[in-house]
Amino acid sequence: MKILSRWVKRSISQEVFRKRIRRLLRIYLNIYDDICMRCNLCVSTCPSHKVIKDFNPRKRVDSARRVLKREYKRGDIDLLFTCLLCGSCKISCPFSLDIPEIVYLARSLLALEGEAPEDLVKIYFKAEREGNSFGISREKIDKIISETSKIASEEKPRELYVPGPLDISLYEDVFINNCELLKEMRIRWTVSSEAVELGGNIGIDMSRPDLGLKILNNVLREAEKMNIKKIIIGDCGADYKWLIYSQRFFPDLIYKPSYNIEFVSIYELFMRSFSRYIKRRDVAIHDPCSMTRTADLERSYLKLFEKPNKPLNNGLYTLCCGAGGGLSIRRDNDSLSKKLMNEISCLRLRQLIRSSEDIKMITSPCIKCLTAFLTASLYIGYEYEIEPLSNILLKCVKNV
Numbered sequence: 001m002k003i004l005s006r007w008v009k010r011s012i013s014q015e016v017f018r019k020r021i022r023r024l025l026r027i028y029l030n031i032y033d034d035i036c037m038r039c040n041l042c043v044s045t046c047p048s049h050k051v052i053k054d055f056n057p058r059k060r061v062d063s064a065r066r067v068l069k070r071e072y073k074r075g076d077i078d079l080l081f082t083c084l085l086c087g088s089c090k091i092s093c094p095f096s097l098d099i100p101e102i103v104y105l106a107r108s109l110l111a112l113e114g115e116a117p118e119d120l121v122k123i124y125f126k127a128e129r130e131g132n133s134f135g136i137s138r139e140k141i142d143k144i145i146s147e148t149s150k151i152a153s154e155e156k157p158r159e160l161y162v163p164g165p166l167d168i169s170l171y172e173d174v175f176i177n178n179c180e181l182l183k184e185m186r187i188r189w190t191v192s193s194e195a196v197e198l199g200g201n202i203g204i205d206m207s208r209p210d211l212g213l214k215i216l217n218n219v220l221r222e223a224e225k226m227n228i229k230k231i232i233i234g235d236c237g238a239d240y241k242w243l244i245y246s247q248r249f250f251p252d253l254i255y256k257p258s259y260n261i262e263f264v265s266i267y268e269l270f271m272r273s274f275s276r277y278i279k280r281r282d283v284a285i286h287d288p289c290s291m292t293r294t295a296d297l298e299r300s301y302l303k304l305f306e307k308p309n310k311p312l313n314n315g316l317y318t319l320c321c322g323a324g325g326g327l328s329i330r331r332d333n334d335s336l337s338k339k340l341m342n343e344i345s346c347l348r349l350r351q352l353i354r355s356s357e358d359i360k361m362i363t364s365p366c367i368k369c370l371t372a373f374l375t376a377s378l379y380i381g382y383e384y385e386i387e388p389l390s391n392i393l394l395k396c397v398k399n400v
């Protein structure tokens, strides 16, 4: 009860978000209308268009326009909430028109006005109650944080490692492996039950910026309370996207600590300590949209490989794991979103397998991409391993 009351007290009125988003959406749509020359290059690279012809970026912009005018129908909600926010359309556009941002703003407006798909609305209730994206119980969080804090540095911490909600709910072993790697680096880091994600899953993928900001602001307050100078972002791609989008759209609503707190990717840290540690040639690495195309990480994780297989990001339909934009979170199993996710992730997995004759293992720095590939491997009968990058790295570090 204590947690819930604090959560509610700090809430920013939804009306503030609605007004802001309406204004931003109008500006973005005007820019699009002025510049777009209807060449359809964005359509040809959209992974959802590959699976369902009408699900393409330009139709999504039309839906966003109807949302702004309050003239939308059920089909517009489906179109917007099946966008993977992958950014393929943006990079193929000669003017780099940011369609994912238009989609994101339109669906956030819908979600804030209570018009999100039903399965997402149920998740919102849970997230509001528990204060995290997936509604994970306080007991479960406390249990795993108490386990991982035993691995943390015993000295007064300077850095706070914030994992993602999937590490807490599904992939505890990955969370523990990441902690083991941080321990090998001998930095002064810690974890906290008040900071188990940065809010990206609910803020971006489920399109509730108000809830995402509550989580991000709680983490910043917690870091300040602990006198932390640096926050280590974990392996959840949605959190990387959220840090960029929240800064872009709601900079004034982000909590400002009394001193500067820096964010650093866990993979940038790994790269600094374990540069060129992975000497295997049989691993194909997937390049997550969140870390490179959105957060511009410069693929620091590739530098962990002595001779990496290049990510296949230069052809049609090659950019997406199929799980972005909340598709992996959706609960309605018969829905279009599940169909899209499964077909796109199978396509991507096949590409990764075909990237070299030597491939025996697929990896990704983003835990959500891994989840999509694990499901896809069941569909296509992939017989090799699919492993989180940190697991491979830990094995290499321990074997040396």
Ligand code: SF4
Pocket (backbone or CB within 6 Å): 045, 046, 047, 048, 049, 056, 057, 060, 082, 083, 084, 085, 086, 087, 088, 089, 090, 099, 100, 103
């Ligand atoms: S972000 Fe990806 S899924 Fe969404 S419209 Fe653009 S290319 Fe298609």
Ligand code: SF4
Pocket (backbone or CB within 6 Å): 035, 036, 037, 038, 039, 040, 041, 042, 043, 058, 092, 093, 094, 095, 096, 097
């Ligand atoms: S690629 Fe760019 S200019 Fe061409 S149709 Fe798409 S948004 Fe318009």
